[in-house]
Amino acid sequence: MHPEAELWFGAHPGDPAWLQTDDGEQSLLDTVREDPEGQLGAAVCSRFGDALPFLVKVLAADEPLSLQAHPSAEQAVEGFNREERAGIPISAPNRNYRDPSHKPEILVALGQFEALAGFRPAARTVELMRALTVSDLDPFINLLDAQSDADGLRALFTTWITAPQPDIDVLVPAVLEGAINYVRSGKGKFAAEAKTLLELGERYPGDAGVLASLLLNRISLAPGEAIYLPAGNLHAYLEGVGVELMANSDNVLRGGLTPKHVDVPELLRVLDFTPAADMVIRPEIASDGMELVYNTPAPEFAVSVLCIDGDQLGHEIDAPTRHDGPQILLCTQGSTVVHAKSNKVTLERGSAAWVSADDGPIRLVASEPTKLFRSTVGI
Template sequence: MELLRNAVRPYAWGSRTVIPELLGNPSPADHPEAELWMGAHPGDPSTLVGADGAERSLLDVVANDPDSQLGTTCTRLWGGRLPFLLKILAADEPLSMQAHPTAEQAREGYAREEGAGVPRDAGERNYPDPTAKPELVCALTEFHVLAGFRDALRTVELLRAIEPPSLSSYIDLLAGQPDADGLRALFTTWITLPQQTLDEVLPDVLSACATHADAGGEFATECHTIVELGERHPRDAGVLAALLLNRIVLRAGEAIYLPPGNLHLYLRGTAVEILANSDNVLRCGLTPKHVDVPELLRVVDFADGDMPVLRGECAAGCDRMLVYPTDAAEFELARLYWRAGDAGEARLPYAGPRIVVCTQGSVVLRGVDGSAREVELAKGSSVWLPASDPEIALWPADAGADCHVFCATPGKA
């Protein structure tokens, strides 16, 4: 059981206050701080801070002794690699619209680009590794997302409510086939529009959305979002694509699971994100980065309907622990919480590699057999628990304050 020192990623869409204040650093920071990475990602691995203050790369520690660190089952399944990456996201501005491949698509795409000699760090590379990248995001504050295709009939209602003249033929296209195939046809048409046509359509759409939003229409929230995206990306087909997606607001503690193929866009807010340890991203737009439309169309899942909001399921034997179940083999996320005045003990789930991060209050961790050292996690601190550690108990360091902790593990094999 060792404390982690984690990398902060300074992307332009990040917040200058959220992560600095979480870590107890000066706020506001000089530059936006978007993501705090906890794990063994080769691009920015965490370091282990020993009792003597010495630091070692978690990536190297896992590589040098995978059976002890990950356990034999995890090592066998994932080739000696920690299969998940845990993050804190702090978004002040929208990210790019994107989707991620299935495991089969990733393996095939990786082999194809390797065979073609595309450098792994090339801007046009779609598959820098051969693995899937499912994600789950759990809100710490109100968190705004576009994710998954809205029910096609409901999207027809939205488009007819704003009724920009330039979209009439496209509305008829979806109304005539209000299902996944119709969404595929409309989406494909929009993201392949010639730039000259797009430059004529987008202003008309943004004007119609602004009028609907100002009038407080039924789809005012969705229209506000389209106007915001259009102001940031005035010539981008991703703005039209955003009209097709579910607009979701997560409250603190609520989560959504983004399986392979799900088209999504984080808009703003603070959240914990857990994802497979992969860099495979197919972008749709709202970014200056490479957009490979044919490959995107191979990956995107056009199934429509509401996105399920996960509120967590109580873990067996512990009513202060909620688990967010998914079908992802790479990860599972649990949230533990104590209300002020509750000093009760909890036991961490799953005897495997774990990362624990405290997002509110402070918590004490100790091995139940007395062999592991006791560690206190303050807000923003995290700890690595290898598979070889004993069962871990934890409780609030200050029972007079609320305490929130997240625990990341591999998924159930």
């Protein structure tokens, strides 16, 4: 046994979950393929075909992860077909598109979670760069100050990500020196951004992604808060543990902060440079009072948290029914017995259950305060 950065619960061919059945272990991928309508339901099959449209992950970032973005549906199909025609193996390290699906995603923080996500409004970025008082940044400040919109952000990001390595080797140390001086000054307004610069610069010396981090929103999520990342959103998870729910895809375009393949032209093709401000999502309490719902526009998935406590403890309760599709239940606190039509299972912290479309609805019994992340198909 050893620490894992990601734990996948789903039916993606790259790493399907395994079901514990009376007949032994069976992959969820094979289970769905053998009986798609029974497992997914007729309505889900008619919308998405014979494959589970979402993927659940538990993500544990002990150190900053790569700077990356995901393609739109159209870009994913075109890119996948293009790389298939070129004969690039699916497992090749220089493969960008491992499936023909887009990958919108939501991350819900289980504890304090730190991230970079979405391009910060240009005026705020100009203010940050000026606060670092680095003369080498002056040309770039002038560029963005003169064109403070998505086109300006595209021009600046492109300049940095395509700069010759000797230029990067001069600019990055100068920016880091400015960040050190800023932190020492105790001014505080951009303390989190400056400290992130220093951390990234230490871990990824000479990486243009360190400069790119200057352009992104620095986000701190409290437990229970979330961020939704649509296609083209440049982001990097810095530290923390969270539950991710996404379309069933493994398509990633990296932009730095990684030793893995970085395809700059393809990344620039998919990025959305529209500035984003308030990206934090907070759940809404459903009318029954026990379900916290995170609303996103993604049709492939929906996520909520079932909270069992107080007078509900020790009693059999019906889980709210949103629709008749499949569910993945992930226990993140406490313990509960999940009763479905054909079977029951005890879920403890860190374990998950697959509930097929023809096995719901479900009932729950918990003797201690319990939280279950429920992943379903979007309504």
